Amino acid sequence: MLKPAAAMSRLGTETAFEVLARAKALEAQGKSVINLGIGQPDFLTPGHVVEAAVKALRDGQHGYTPANGIPPLREAVSAYLNRCYGVEVDPARVVAVPGGKVTMFFAILMFGEPGAEIIYPNPGFPIYESMIRFTGATPVPLPLLEENGFAFDADVLLDLITERTRLIIINSPANPTGGVTPRAEIEKLVAGLADHPQVCLLSDEIYSRLLYDGREHVSLLTFPEIADRLILLDGWSKTYAMTGWRLGFGVWPESLVEGATRLAVNSNSCVNAATQYAGIAALEGPQDSVEMMAKAFDERRRYVVKAMNALPGVSCVEPGGAFYAFPNISETGLSAKEMESGLLNEAGVAAIAGTSFGVYGEGYLRLSYANSLENIEEAVSRMESWLARR
Incomplete structure (x- = not known):
């Protein structure tokens, strides 16, 4: 058996x-x-994005690509983030992956092990808890409550941190609730993390372009004081109706890029070549x-x-x-x-x-x-x- x-x-x-x-x-x-x-x-998917992929195939883009993504794609991501948030992101910190899930998969694998604790939103995307348990780490739920509009409470989150906490996952705008955490709570979290230098942060911002009633998306990328321990998760699936293309990206701290790239080499090798050219067209073309x-x-x-x-x-x-x-x-x-x-x-x-x-x-x-x-x-x-x- x-x-x-x-x-x-x-x-x-x-x-x-x-x-x-x-x-x-x-x-x-x-x-x-x-x-x-x-x-x-x-x-x-927008027509100009589809055509970019078709052109790439016709131009012979049929082979392996670098495990972290082709340089033009990583440069396009860097420029996109600069346009969105006014921050400079070294393209070397960008790791392209086949879908947003892969960044969270890599991050949880990197920090999850028996004895470690990982804080995650609950209710939240189910793969967070699934992957935490898979690694043997202890999942620590962060309650998202209706009375708070399903935004996280920074004080509650900070109180959950122990000496065993290795990673915190946050998600705003959030799946499944649609909750958006306001700037004040995010600033309070960032300030509180100064007392916990061993904790890494995974910010799932896959819905960053879908906000309503003038709400502001506060990207964790805009806080330089946590740049050395922030992993940003984003991608093309929701923003550009590209779910089936399987293309996402992570922005990693410089110290973790090599590890994320090795995980890519050991799992998916690289992202589909033509899809990466489609991703460039999506970021650089009409919005x-x-x-x-x-x-x-x-x-x-x-x-x-x-x-x-x-x-x-x-x-x-x-x-x-x-x-x-x-x-x-x-x-x-x-x-x-x-x-x-x-x-x-x-x-x-x-x-x-x-x-x-x-x-x-x-x-x-x-x-x-x-x-x-x-x-x-x-x-x-x-x-x-x-x-x-x-």
């Missing part, structure tokens, strides 16, 4: 893909399902598609919040960023998993139980409004009918 390593039993999954698979199975049986589960823009998507998401966001607050037993705070709503369903009398299962199997609406994002997600449901307004309206109608029948 095969006996995989014990660490495999600690490896979780991303439930959105499981719900997607169940939804597809129901559709194969002829049932109508509206998917508000998967976090994927319902827009095509109107980003603005168009953000405007569409904002319209859907407003509708979803209003619609959720009109449903019996449901309430919903307004998300400040990303493309998720995280309605409170506790007054329905249903658990998060019961709601997820009932909506999918009986109402034909795919959504994700809040508990898929951690224990603090009980009583909540994640809805992705990365779907057309027409489909969202139909999904809400189905939810309303289903709740009325219960």
Whole structure:
């Protein structure tokens, strides 16, 4: 009998893909399902980005590339970050990877081991906790509460740090809640970290271009006092509707670049060559598609919040960023998993139980409004009918 390593039993999954698979199975049986589960823009990648990849292939870009990414891509990332935040980032600190998850995978592998503690947001992206457990480190949840708009509380976070803390993960704008942490809390965190020089910080800023109502994205890159222990995670998937292209980047402290590059060599070798040229075109070309998507998401966001607050037993705070709503369903009398299962199997609406994002997600449901307004309206109608029948 095969006996995989014990660490495999600690490896979780991303439930959105499981719900997607169940939804597809129901559709194969002829049932109508509206998917508000998967976090994927319902827009095509901009045409000039596609053409850049096609040109690269026709020009013969078919081989291996440097493990950390081709120099023009890393230079384009550096220039992009300068335009966004007014900071100078040495392209040598940029490591291109096949998707945003890979940066968090590398960071958690780098700092996670038995005896270490890693603080992560809860509810939060499920791969954080999954990977922490996989490494043998102890996951320490940072509660994100509805009364704070699902922003983290810097005082609470700083109180969680012990002598065993090796890494802190933060995510703003956040998945699954859409919460955006204000500048004051981020500044308080940065100041407090001065007392904990052994702690590294992973800032997941993959939704940095998707904010609403004039909210400010405060990048941790803009704090030079933590530059020697900050790992920035960002990429193309959400901003440019490039989920299937698998392209992301990390900005690493100088002391960790070599380790991140070695992890790339040992795992994915390099990023697909043509995709990297597409990434350059996305960063350097017209940004109107980003603005168009953000405007569409904002319209859907407003509708979803209003619609959720009109449903019996449901309430919903307004998300400040990303493309998720995280309605409170506790007054329905249903658990998060019961709601997820009932909506999918009986109402034909795919959504994700809040508990898929951690224990603090009980009583909540994640809805992705990365779907057309027409489909969202139909999904809400189905939810309303289903709740009325219960």
